[in-house]
Amino acid sequence: MSETRDRAKGPKTRQTELPGIPPYETEPAPELPPLETPAPGEYDGATEATQKEPVAGPPASLWSDAWAELRTNWIFLISAAIILLFTVMAIAPQLFTSANPRECFLSNSLVRPSAEHWFGFDLQGCDYYARTVYGARVSMSIGVTVTLFAAILAVVMGSLSGYYGGWVDAIIARLTDIWFAIPTILGGIVILSLLGTRGFFQVAFVLIILGWPTMLRLYRSSVISVKEQDYIEAARALGASDFRILGKHILPNAIAPVVIYAAITTGVIISAEAALSFLGVGLQLPAISWGLMISGAQVRILQAPHLLLFPGIFLSLAVFGFILMGDALRDALDPKSR
Amino acid sequence: MGRYLLRRVFQFIPVFIGATFLIFALVFMIPGDPIRALSGDKPLPQSVQDTLRQQYNLDEPLWKQYVLYLGGVVQGDFGEDFRGREVTEIMRDRLPVTAKLALYAFVFEMIIGVAAGIMAGLKKGGFMDNLVRISTLAVISIPIFVLGFIAQLVIGVRFGWLPVSGLREGFMSFILPAIVLGSVSLAYIARLTRTSLAENMRSDYVRTATSKGLSRRRVVGVHALRNSLIPVITFLGVDLGALMGGAIITEAIFNIPGIGNAVYQATLRQEGTVVVGIVTFLVLVFMISNLLVDALYAVLDPRIRYE
Numbered sequence: 113m114s115e116t117r118d119r120a121k122g123p124k125t126r127q128t129e130l131p132g133i134p135p136y137e138t139e140p141a142p143e144l145p146p147l148e149t150p151a152p153g154e155y156d157g158a159t160e161a162t163q164k165e166p167v168a169g170p171p172a173s174l175w176s177d178a179w180a181e182l183r184t185n186w187i188f189l190i191s192a193a194i195i196l197l198f199t200v201m202a203i204a205p206q207l208f209t210s211a212n213p214r215e216c217f218l219s220n221s222l223v224r225p226s227a228e229h230w231f232g233f234d235l236q237g238c239d240y241y242a243r244t245v246y247g248a249r250v251s252m253s254i255g256v257t258v259t260l261f262a263a264i265l266a267v268v269m270g271s272l273s274g275y276y277g278g279w280v281d282a283i284i285a286r287l288t289d290i291w292f293a294i295p296t297i298l299g300g301i302v303i304l305s306l307l308g309t310r311g312f313f314q315v316a317f318v319l320i321i322l323g324w325p326t327m328l329r330l331y332r333s334s335v336i337s338v339k340e341q342d343y344i345e346a347a348r349a350l351g352a353s354d355f356r357i358l359g360k361h362i363l364p365n366a367i368a369p370v371v372i373y374a375a376i377t378t379g380v381i382i383s384a385e386a387a388l389s390f391l392g393v394g395l396q397l398p399a400i401s402w403g404l405m406i407s408g409a410q411v412r413i414l415q416a417p418h419l420l421l422f423p424g425i426f427l428s429l430a431v432f433g434f435i436l437m438g439d440a441l442r443d444a445l446d447p448k449s450r
Numbered sequence: 451m452g453r454y455l456l457r458r459v460f461q462f463i464p465v466f467i468g469a470t471f472l473i474f475a476l477v478f479m480i481p482g483d484p485i486r487a488l489s490g491d492k493p494l495p496q497s498v499q500d501t502l503r504q505q506y507n508l509d510e511p512l513w514k515q516y517v518l519y520l521g522g523v524v525q526g527d528f529g530e531d532f533r534g535r536e537v538t539e540i541m542r543d544r545l546p547v548t549a550k551l552a553l554y555a556f557v558f559e560m561i562i563g564v565a566a567g568i569m570a571g572l573k574k575g576g577f578m579d580n581l582v583r584i585s586t587l588a589v590i591s592i593p594i595f596v597l598g599f600i601a602q603l604v605i606g607v608r609f610g611w612l613p614v615s616g617l618r619e620g621f622m623s624f625i626l627p628a629i630v631l632g633s634v635s636l637a638y639i640a641r642l643t644r645t646s647l648a649e650n651m652r653s654d655y656v657r658t659a660t661s662k663g664l665s666r667r668r669v670v671g672v673h674a675l676r677n678s679l680i681p682v683i684t685f686l687g688v689d690l691g692a693l694m695g696g697a698i699i700t701e702a703i704f705n706i707p708g709i710g711n712a713v714y715q716a717t718l719r720q721e722g723t724v725v726v727g728i729v730t731f732l733v734l735v736f737m738i739s740n741l742l743v744d745a746l747y748a749v750l751d752p753r754i755r756y757e
Contacts (some may be wrong), residue, residue, distance in 0.1 A: 132543065216485045244745055267734070286464065286468070287468075289461070289468070290465050290468035290469050291469075291472070293465055293466070293468075293469035293733055293736065293737050293740075294469055294472065294733055295691035295692065295694055295695050295696065295733075295736060297694075297695030297696075297698065297699075298691075298694060298695055298698075298713075298732060299473070299729075299734065301698065301713060301717055301725065301729065302473055302476070302725055302726055302729045303476050305716075305717040305725050306725075312489070319718075321620035354597075358741055380593065382590075383593045386593055386595075387593060387594070387595060387695075387699060390595050390699070391698065391699065391702065391714060391717060392717060392718055406595060406596065406599070409599075410599065413599060413602070414603075414607065415605060417603055420596075420599050420600075420603075424592075424596035424600070426600070427593060427596060428591050428592040428593065428596060429590075429591075431590075431591040432587065432588065432592075432595065435587055435590055435591050436587055436591075439478050439583075439587060
């Protein structure tokens with residue numbers, strides 16, 4: 113009773129979950145069953161009322177509710193604008209620059225920024241603005257690819273683990289324990305440093321295998337809390353197959369924490385790719401990547417700070433967009449925050 | 451308590467074996483022949499190749515290689531580099547420097563992070579709260595190497611306040627790298643403290659304390675804060691992993707001869723054995739410290755023991 117009043121008082125409660133930080137650390141805290149409200153409001157003891165009188169008009173699902181809230185949330189709008197900007201930049205860099213990033217004239221080497229060439233030139237005399245713009249492609253595609261595959265893996269494995277429990281769960285849990293013992297950057301360095309050629313595929317692969325366990329744990333605990341709900345029982349009583357229950361009933365109600373985390377992860381992965389490329393174990397020249405550009409800039413940091421600054425700003429802004437998006441999504445999708 | 455710890459230790463062993471095997475297997479599943487790779491264009495004579503293979507157990511099946519390797523690790527043998535220098539020796543030289551750096555980063559992030567978290571958490575939705583929220587997001591977003599270079603350029607070179615490279619000036623040399631290294635964790639700690647303090651401030655025992663007539667200072671400082679810091683402490687275990695990854699980058703930027711720099715140099719020189727050796731060691735440190743944090747957590751929060 114008093115608890116509900118308290119919650120109502122603080123409508124801005126946020127669940128601060130940490131990007132890149134395994135949420136199992138906060139497991140003992142009361143955050144585990146975060147999203148057991150498939151249709152908000154219906155399980156807060158108001159079940160009776162809703163049973164007698166079904167909601168009129170379009171059903172207000174968690175998602176449509178969240179969307180309504182997000183549309184007016186300026187944090188969400190800003191993050192969406194940033195992500196949109198970089199997405200367009202990744203797909204069609206020609207819209208932003210007419211210069212060719214691979215057309216370089218040594219006579220322009222290290223020329224400082226000017227009115228015609230905003231970002232100046234790099235050591236090889238390539239137009240730095242064009243290179244920075246073209247660098248968006250690698251970062252965005254790595255971020256999205258890795259997150260997408262990690263999420264798919266996490267949902268499949270997390271469904272098995274959370275829904276069936278028992279020995280399947282035990283095996284998967286031990287596997288993720290093992291994975292958690294290896295910090296991402298360290299693991300990435302070990303594996304990548306031993307690969308002769310490192311392209312998009314290799315870097316993405318390594319980041320996927322190091323990144324999926326966190327999402328798996330999130331989805332698993334979410335599935336566990338959802339599968340106890342009455343509507344799952346009802347679906348089972350109606351004879352729905354496990355596959356149907358997992359896909360049609362559990363997935364939409366359990367995926368929200370993964371969605372929130374995925375937004376943050378995309379930013380973290382972009383940052384990790386840049387860090388690995390910076391350390392010389394990520395992508396290799398002649399690839400155009402912000403991490404590589406910053407890596408190349410480090411030896412001339414005094415002579416040509418613009419080489420560091422511009423890719424650094426673009427990189428940070430892209431990461432910021434995704435992390436901000438995660439924050440906004442958490443506000444909207446976490447029923448506790450209502 | 452004893453049983454809880456015992457269980458944690460028993461869980462630790464298979465995870466340790468699994469994690470080292472994972473690193474081992476991933477590294478050795480990679481196509482290519484390390485012995486061939488040693489020699490470049492002109493292959494080594496077959497007899498030399500065979501001897502080397504035998505010396506490094508490369509003629510054995512993977513599982514046996516791993517068992518031999520793990521046997522070495524348990525006895526403190528993490529392999530050696532191509533010049534015959536033991537990895538343990540490298541670590542003995544380098545570890546104190548990194549430990550110092552990590553310690554300063556720890557102190558910095560704890561003090562500032564907890565303070566920011568308290569200010570934000572006490573008045574949710576207030577100015578400080580929004581400031582902390584946005585600034586922590588910004589700090590998390592700026593990759594550590596970008597932050598490091600900017601700090602170096604602005605504070606070190608432009609203003610000349612602090613040394614930017616090497617360790618010649620003792621403690622002063624550590625300040626800038628420690629701040630850069632601790633910055634991301636600082637943001638996490640601030641957010642964690644904020645959330646958990648805000649939650650505890652609404653709890654029954656805080657209301658009781660307030661209605662007893664205790665001063666606000668005492669209610670916040672003694673009652674609410676003490677419980678709010680428990681999740682922060684558990685975060686420190688995870689944080690160590692982040693600090694290790696960060697130390698590699700920070701030490702490379704600030705040219706600090708720590709263990710991260712050793713990993714970085716070995717990576718550049720493609721000395722696989724050194725990289726694997728050091729990382730295995732770091733993973734071990736990471737796991738043991740997480741075990742300690744778990745134990746600490748059980749001491750601080752008795753509910754954990756009865757799961």
